[in-house]
Amino acid sequence: MSGATETAEIPITVDFSGGLEMLFDNQRRHSVSLPAVDANGKPATIAFLIDYLCKNLMQDPRAELFVLDNHIRPGILVLVNDADWELEGEEAYEIQPRDNILFVSTLHGG
Amino acid sequence: MAPVLCANCKTERALIKRPKNHAKLCKACFITVFEDEVHHTITSSQLFYPGEKVAIGASGGKDSTVLASVLKTLNERHGYGLELVLLSIDEGIKGYRDDSLETVKRNAVQYDMPLTVVGYDELYGWTMDQVVETIGKKGNCTYCGVFRRQALDRGAKMLGIKHVVTGHNADDVAETVLMNLLRGDLARLSRSTSIVTGDDQSEVKRSKPLKYSYEKEIVLYAHHKKLDYFSTECIYSPEAFRGSARGLIKQLERVRPTAILDIVRSGEDMARLVPGDSPSSCACKGQNTASSAPVEDDIGGCGSSSGRTPGNEMAAMDKQLRENEAHEELEIDVAKAMSERKLNGSEKQRDLPIRNGNSASKGVARQVRGNCKRCGYMSSQDICQACMLLEGLNKNRAQIQI
Ligand SMILES: [Zn+2]
Ligand SMILES: [Zn+2]
Numbered sequence: 001m002s003g004a005t006e007t008a009e010i011p012i013t014v015d016f017s018g019g020l021e022m023l024f025d026n027q028r029r030h031s032v033s034l035p036a037v038d039a040n041g042k043p044a045t046i047a048f049l050i051d052y053l054c055k056n057l058m059q060d061p062r063a064e065l066f067v068l069d070n071h072i073r074p075g076i077l078v079l080v081n082d083a084d085w086e087l088e089g090e091e092a093y094e095i096q097p098r099d100n101i102l103f104v105s106t107l108h109g110g
Numbered sequence: 111m112a113p114v115l116c117a118n119c120k121t122e123r124a125l126i127k128r129p130k131n132h133a134k135l136c137k138a139c140f141i142t143v144f145e146d147e148v149h150h151t152i153t154s155s156q157l158f159y160p161g162e163k164v165a166i167g168a169s170g171g172k173d174s175t176v177l178a179s180v181l182k183t184l185n186e187r188h189g190y191g192l193e194l195v196l197l198s199i200d201e202g203i204k205g206y207r208d209d210s211l212e213t214v215k216r217n218a219v220q221y222d223m224p225l226t227v228v229g230y231d232e233l234y235g236w237t238m239d240q241v242v243e244t245i246g247k248k249g250n251c252t253y254c255g256v257f258r259r260q261a262l263d264r265g266a267k268m269l270g271i272k273h274v275v276t277g278h279n280a281d282d283v284a285e286t287v288l289m290n291l292l293r294g295d296l297a298r299l300s301r302s303t304s305i306v307t308g309d310d311q312s313e314v315k316r317s318k319p320l321k322y323s324y325e326k327e328i329v330l331y332a333h334h335k336k337l338d339y340f341s342t343e344c345i346y347s348p349e350a351f352r353g354s355a356r357g358l359i360k361q362l363e364r365v366r367p368t369a370i371l372d373i374v375r376s377g378e379d380m381a382r383l384v385p386g387d388s389p390s391s392c393a394c395k396g397q398n399t400a401s402s403a404p405v406e407d408d409i410g411g412c413g414s415s416s417g418r419t420p421g422n423e424m425a426a427m428d429k430q431l432r433e434n435e436a437h438e439e440l441e442i443d444v445a446k447a448m449s450e451r452k453l454n455g456s457e458k459q460r461d462l463p464i465r466n467g468n469s470a471s472k473g474v475a476r477q478v479r480g481n482c483k484r485c486g487y488m489s490s491q492d493i494c495q496a497c498m499l500l501e502g503l504n505k506n507r508a509q510i511q512i
Contacts (some may be wrong), residue, residue: 017333018329019341074360074363074364077326077329079333083125087127102333106329
């Protein structure tokens with residue numbers, strides 16, 4: 001891989017709902033330019049995205065409402081282009097340009 | 111990666127993996143299956159009768175919004191002949207309910223259902239803001255919790271409606287089962303698994319048509335049907351969530367998604383061991399209409415009613431109060447049930463020594479669960495907790511006026 005791809009970015013949209021928008025500036029939809037590869041030069045996965053969001057997009061100090069023990073908190077659903085991420089390989093799914101990733105909490109009252 | 115096809119129609123792309131059986135379904139098939147299962151729950155437990163007027167306890171949150179949407183759909187599709195109305199509770203705390211009540215108002219238009227918002231002021235003569243003015247901030251949660259517990263029933267009574275449905279889901283029931291199991295409270299566990307509470311004698315019957323619906327699927331249903339619901343501000347605190355029954359449920363689901371319904375079923379099975387109750391809800395398992403003894407259970411209609419909001423002081427206090435009262439009721443209940451069984455003598459099965467949270471010995475039944483002499487609401491005491499608190503408040507007001 002050349003140096004050019006290492007600095008390349010993937011344009012995606014990230015949505016938060018079910019109360020999670022509160023952790024991200026009270027905004028449901030965010031346009032994100034995600035680095036195409038992680039620190040080890042591996043293609044960006046959802047695991048990488050989650051870490052990236054915590055470090056770069058989250059306004060709220062309460063990261064534990066989003067991740068627990070380095071994984072997405074149980075009770076938060078992840079949809080990749082409207083499909084349950086369990087159908088897409090979960091954390092290992094490699095992010096594609098123009099993907100929409102939705103994080104929705106089931107933990108709020110109803 | 112090639113898209114997975116729907117296991118049902120085999121033409122559309124699968125978007126959902128069902129927690130209960132891992133079936134991969136497309137959006138349309140998922141929506142149909144979800145609705146069919148709720149329909150099955152409703153018919154097999156004979157929840158409604160044609161022409162019945164039913165109030166949906168509506169908070170604007172996901173569960174009650176999905177319940178309203180599904181009931182409207184099924185009522186039209188299967189000709190239940192129900193008259194559905196939305197019933198919301200306003201505690202009278204300035205600013206607290208504004209957004210959720212706005213959501214419920216939009217739902218009323220979207221689902222073409224009449225909406226009644228009943229305030230604590232109408233029900234009790236006091237808004238929570240006034241209570242706080244009178245007694246101060248300390249302890250006001252007690253009042254709110256006690257008032258909330260009766261609010262839906264009282265509101266339904268005002269409307270002349272005898273059946274309130276709430277959005278309690280499988281995760282809620284599993285959580286309650288687990289908590290009662292951890293407490294060793296089998297008798298209360300039995301009642302908590304029942305789909306209907308309140309019997310022919312009670313004025314208002316309550317039921318939970320979404321009892322077998324996973325919370326995950328409720329959220330996905332709302333998402334794929336683009337339902338308009340409101341998520342309350344972040345009131346769950348991670349400290350309390352970690353190690354809570356709710357947290358445990360979600361972690362179990364992560365490892366083995368069927369765990370939630372398994373816990374619900376186990377709860378029902380254990381409930382059968384408890385004398386005096388018939389909590390099974392699904393007619394498929396050879397039971398008819400399930401109706402357990404009335405219990406003042408945790409239906410708040412406000413979305414902060416169950417253990418999932420431990421960060422909320424109000425809910426925590428509410429819960430504690432509820433537990434105290436429930437334990438008290440339970441002792442009477444079990445003792446009564448056992449002595450009745452001995453009287454008929456028809457049962458060969460030996461009475462199991464059912465423990466409850468308080469291990470104090472139980473004497474002869476001293477009192478049958480009855481109704482409050484003042485307001486008529488079911489209560490193990492002559493005067494229910496709400497009426498006791500009101501008496502104190504009203505005395506206070508009188509003094510202030512003098
Ligand atoms: Zn399909
Ligand atoms: Zn009373």
